[in-house]
Amino acid sequence: MNLQTGFKKFYYTVKTSFWFIPVLMVLTSVLTSILCVWIDRSLILVDITWFKHLYHLDQETLRSLVNTIAGSMITVTSIAFSITIVTLTLASSQFGPRLIRNFMDDTGTQVVLGTFIANFSFCLVLVYVMSMQAHQNLALGFSIAWCLAATFMSVFVLIYFIHHVARSIQADNVVDQVYCEVLKALQHLSDELDSPKCSDSKKADNTLLTMTITAGKNGYLQVLNKASLLKLACEHDLTIRFSSRPGDMLAKDIKVAEVDANYPVSEKVIEKIRALFIVGSKRTPIQDPEYAIHQLVEIAVRALSPGVNDPYTAISCVDKLSVALCELANAKVHSGRYYDQQKNLRLQCKAHDFNGLASAAFDQIRQYAETSIAVTIRLVESLQRLVSISQRQDVHQFAKSQLQAILQKSNDHAFAEQDMQDINAIVNQVRKTLISHSD
Structure with a gap:
């Protein structure tokens, strides 16, 4: 897998996870606690008037306070996780299981969970330091002040979290969030690539050789690194033609692309081409606008089901889809054919057309409505x-x-x-x- 192509998938996976930001915040919190203890040991702030009184507090009282904060933080963290799971359950049943990814992509929720766990980790480090024999007489003035400030901040974060969750499950907000994702996906259809200048031709004769590239494994085509594919085609005097596009389901032995050249292409070059596209177990909206449209359609179809019977949400989805199609109708969608500076075709990708995307947006809603x-x-x-x-x-x-x-x-x-x-x-x-x- 090419590094740049793999990074795109990794970034998408991390962005829609509940673990990455909290883990970063926990690590930062641990490092901050070590820094605070070092400041206290160095007595840097002892002579400063604002901090002088912090170093004359009873150590047993402080230890009890830190233990209380640590216990409270882990309790609040459990409550926050429970609220999050309930929200995901409601979202799955009302809007569809594929919409869970949008809720997991919520940076606000990730930061809230990370804040509580980070504060708990900070308290654990302080409890450990205060229990060490070598630090029995160490006054942790600045560390305690930081811990109290973080605790008060956590209270405001909890209030924000309750407000944020209440807003996130409102149908209009969910529809608008998915609509923004649809617009973002449609904008990529007009992306242009700089035409590279090719090196001297490596043609051995006038005979055109064609080599087939297979998927290599079962799954959905997720990402095509078009810029790198175009550059590679120019470097090796190739024409690469993809018969599948992101979102298509592939079998491991099915043809994904063909490579045309006037000389025998080495297996090493074929592996480089294969490394520039990703086949995964599920569809993603990274380069698949039809998938983004299907998410909005799914909300509308579920709203029209007898169990939900919410035509107003369906109408909202229709409005958003129609505006997105108006944007698409006025946009110049790229043909999927990319050339070098000498006007030679180097990369051909299977392009989307208006009728296909518009049918994906209207057909199911029309049938259920x-x-x-x-x-x-x-x-x-x-x-x-x-x-x-x-x-x-x-x-x-x-x-x-x-x-x-x-x-x-x-x-x-x-x-x-x-x-x-x-x-x-x-x-x-x-x-x-x-x-x-x-x-």
């Missing part, structure tokens, strides 16, 4: 918004196909006459917009 008039009307209004801001043929063709499917399902159900009039009214507006743009 066939008995919900409010959500159906909002879907049609979203199509109206989409066709009004874009004159692209593929956008209009998508809108026409969605309108046809919506009307077909509406006619299959015995809706009230007033409801059908509302649906037909907004459908006619979309058709007028399509006709006006086609003229």
